[in-house]
Amino acid sequence: MTTMTADEAVFTPTVVRTRHLKVAITLTIVSVVLGLLFLLSPVTGDSVFRVSDGIAWSIPDIHVPSAPTVWITWILVAVLTAWAWWDAVGYRRSGLWLPILYAVLSMFAFLAWAAQDGGVVPVAGTLAGALSLSVPLVYGALAGVIGERGGVVNIAIEGQLLLGAFSAVLLSSITRNPFVGLIGAMIGGVLVAFVLAAFAIRYLVDQIIVGVVLNVLVSGLTGFLYGAMLSPNEATLNNAVTFPNWKIPLLGDIPVIGPVLFDQTFIVYLMYIVVGVVAWGMYRTRWGLRLRAVGEHPQAADTVGIRVNPTRFWNVLLAGAIAGIGGAYFTLVSVPQFTKDMTAGLGFIALAAVIFGGWDPVRATLAALLFGFATNLQNLLTVLKTPIPSEFMLMLPYVVTILAVAGFAGQIKAPAADGKPYIKG
Structure with missing residues (x-):
């Protein structure tokens, strides 16, 4: 049996592992809010996504059944949320691809819900x-x-x-x-x-x-x-x-x-x-x-x-x-x-x-x-006549800002001398 000397005990590096929970918690909150929204306001009919409008190379409108599209996409969103928790529990940072894919899928589900009963989402115009x-x-x-x-x-x-x-x-x-x-x-x-x-x-x-x-x-x-x-x-x-x-x-x-x-x-x-x-x-x-x-x-x-x-x-x-x-x-x-x-x-x-x-x-x-997309989204939701109160739609850009900064930005550090005046000597 070997024993550690005093010098070895002093200089042995200590590995500290940190769980990165911010992404997982943020995705969980958004997933729960979306799930409650879809449950409390069920969707019917079809949603229409107008990919191109008024250009030379036009693409036909895309019609999708609202309810199946919303719930299938929400399940995929829930899977990504579970993935984020798996990374957090395993002391791993989630890759940048995960929140990006999550944002795309959750936004698609939300727009399919908002455009139910034949509502049209002008993709090019929205972008x-x-x-x-x-x-x-x-x-x-x-x-x-x-x-x-x-x-x-x-x-x-x-x-x-x-x-x-x-x-x-x-x-x-x-x-x-x-x-x-x-x-x-x-x-x-x-x-x-x-x-x-x-x-x-x-x-x-x-x-x-x-x-x-x-x-x-x-x-x-x-x-x-x-x-x-x-x-x-x-x-x-x-x-x-x-x-x-x-x-x-x-x-x-x-x-x-x-x-x-x-x-x-x-x-x-x-x-x-x-x-x-x-x-x-x-x-x-x-x-x-x-x-x-x-x-x-x-x-x-x-x-x-x-x-x-x-x-x-x-x-x-x-x-x-x-x-x-x-x-x-x-x-x-x-x-x-x-x-x-x-x-x-x-x-x-x-x-x-x-x-x-x-x-x-x-x-x-x-x-x-x-x-900018979050700001423009409130205008689109007004046109689609969603049941969301107008006051909440006015809050949307700021809510997205808070979620982004509080949910993701806490993992990064500012430049070391940011905000600190320099006095020579």
Whole structure:
């Protein structure tokens, strides 16, 4: 019989295993809610999914029997929930495929229930509406990722979106050129970001407080200017020239994805480019390496010659410019006029997308698309005349946001120096 010496006992590593229960618990809650909904409001008839509409390569409508489809799909959802619990009990992390497949199946079941008795779900139209609502969220999420990767919490995304929307409508109305309005929106976002960077980085004021104050300040300022300038002069100062839709030949006629992705405005096409450039640049370029260095280990970055605070400052300004483009979407694409607080808190949902996406550009973009889909879903449910009260449908985007952040984001960690000012020496 061998015995362990004192030195071996001291240096023997201890393996600590943790059960990851958040995914399993979240899926269980959603499954129970769906099951109760299907039981208390039984479905009848058929559900119709309109895959394509008004394009060259059309696909016939898909008719499915509502009740069997709902319950078979719910059983598959329950199996995925059990799988998540099996992983949790076995101290394993569930793969990303599981919640994605769960979301697709549960949404299919829910839409089949909502479209019972011959209701029509326009798939392409629903996805296009979701993308439209997601554009400001994507730009805001990218701004949040850049700021927080550099160590600055960008709570002021809401203010950057709002001032961007105001600047865009003002300059576009005066010059009758949407591109000038877009540049003005970027400048508006940069102005808000400059104040945030100056107080948070230069004067070491708490970043959360500065961001909240800036949101309130921009809301009050744009509200005052709207009443004093835009409202009395709507024809000349609040009547923007918007970006038209530019359909890409052939690609725009592909069923489902064609009208959704390739019959869009300049700002949407620019979004594709910005997402790709930021995702590539953050992990493949010197800029991305320095950005991540000052957000994770500013002391080490300073040691190798990276100027921490200037790097943070300029990247916060870049984030503000990107958020400003998202603000321009409100007045240069959605509607040609500015109204008070028209961003309606989307800056905070964009911040939730940053957390849910794990401070990664691509994942934050996907999270923003999810929240945009949830927002558009309430409009679809209204059209389908579901028995769900309208108050609950208005809550839907925020419920999805809470479930996503509380159920999944708790497993990830922010950059180590996020929100922490750097004092050299």
